[in-house]
Amino acid sequence: xxxxxxxxxxxxxxxGQQVTLSCSPISGHRSVSWYQxxxxxxxxxxxxxxxxxxxxxxxxxxxxxxxxFSNSRSEMNVSTLELGDSALYLCASSAGTITxxxxxxxxxxxxxL
Amino acid sequence: GESVGLxxxxxxxxxxxxxxxxxxxxxxxSDYFIWYKQESGKGPQFIIxxxxxxxxxxxxxxxxxLNKTVxxxxxxxxxxxxxxxxxxxxxxxxxxxxxxxxxxxxxxxINP
Numbered sequence: 022x023x024x025x026x027x028x029x030x031x032x033x034x035x036x037g038q039q040v041t042l043s044c045s046p047i048s049g050h051r052s053v054s055w056y057q058x059x060x061x062x063x064x065x066x067x068x069x070x071x072x073x074x075x076x077x078x079x080x081x082x083x084x085x086x087x088x089x090f091s092n093s094r095s096e097m098n099v100s101t102l103e104l105g106d107s108a109l110y111l112c113a114s115s116a117g118t119i120t121x122x123x124x125x126x127x128x129x130x131x132x133x134l
Numbered sequence: 135g136e137s138v139g140l141x142x143x144x145x146x147x148x149x150x151x152x153x154x155x156x157x158x159x160x161x162x163x164s165d166y167f168i169w170y171k172q173e174s175g176k177g178p179q180f181i182i183x184x185x186x187x188x189x190x191x192x193x194x195x196x197x198x199x200l201n202k203t204v205x206x207x208x209x210x211x212x213x214x215x216x217x218x219x220x221x222x223x224x225x226x227x228x229x230x231x232x233x234x235x236x237x238x239x240x241x242x243x244i245n246p
Contacts, residue, residue, distance in 0.1 A: 025177075054233065064178075064223065064236040077232040111177050122168065123234060125177035 023048065025114050025126035033132045039100040042129045046093050046114030052076075053095040054123060055087060058109040067110075070095055071117050099131075107133045146243045153214045155240045157207040157224035166227040168234065169198060169209045173220045181209070181222075211242075219244045 026045045034040050046053050055067040066079040070089035087097040093114075099106055109130050113123035147153045159167070165186040170178035182193045184200050184207075191198050197210040207224050221241050225234040 052232075056236075063238045064225075066233045066235070069232055071232075079233070113177075122180060122183055124180060125170075127175075127177045 025112055025124055027110075027112050027126040027129050029129060030127065031130045031132075033134060034102050035134050036102055036104060038102050039098065040102060040131060041096055041098045042110055042112075042131075044095045044097075044112030044114075044126060046095070046112075047124055050114035050116055050124075051093055052115045052117035052123075053089055053093065054113045054115070055095070055097050056111040056113065057081070058111055058128070059107075064111070067097065102133045104133050107131060143238065144241045144243070146245055147214050148245050149216060150213055153209075153211040153218070153242060155209045155211075155222050155224075155242065157209075157237050159205050159207060159224075159226050161226060161228050161235075162202070162205060163229045164226040165229045167198070167200060167207050168225045168227075169196075169207075170223045170225065170236075171218075171220045172223065172239070178223060214242075214244050216244050216246070218242060 025047055028043045052071045054069040056064050057067055058064050067081055067085055068075055068087050069077045073089045084100045089095045109128040111125050111128045113125045115123045168183040169181040171181050172178045182196050182198050184191045184198045189200050195212045199208045211218055221239040223236050223239045225236045227234055
């Protein structure tokens with residue numbers, strides 16, 4: 022079974038721009054979660070989607086948004102990029118059961134200049 | 135609020151020795167815990183999980199111990215190998231919650 026895939030793997034943007042990242046979950050998984058990873062803050066939860074609905078949201082500003090499609094693929098968007106948005110953005114999928122075992126993709130490395 | 139922390143940010147062990155990575159959590163209502171391994175340039179890789187109704191679970195060369203009395207979680211890696219060098223994260227899920235809270239991570243270095 023193929024793992025979680027994320028595109029693109031690397032991205033360079035400038036301040037003020039917006040960016041869209043994509044995640045394809047493991048086949049059959051209906052839950053997709055997004056995390057931001059930085060050296061200073063570690064892994065921080067952004068949001069989680071299940072069956073096209075946002076079920077949970079972390080403490081990030083409204084510039085961070087996401088969506089999930091009927092095939093469970095998910096995108097996250099960051100508008101008006103700031104230097105502090107430079108990070109590794111990780112997507113994780115799970116079957117959505119109570120145990121919530123999440124399987125991560127390789128991440129998208131975003132650099133904001 | 136929820137917080138998951140690690141006692142040591144770095145750990146160095148000799149190849150072949152056993153490693154123990156510790157994690158403290160603060161939410162006594164957490165019902166599910168996971169250990170992840172993250173190698174450089176990769177996303178976190180699932181290692182082993184444990185539910186709160188258990189106190190020990192074993193996998194291949196790894197054992198997770200859960201002490202709910204002191205809210206402590208540990209990962210034991212037997213006969214560590216160079217490929218075990220990575221950052222290890224513990225994560226918890228609060229009861230009824232739909233998200234994982236991660237600790238800061240421990241960097242494990244294996245010395246030859």
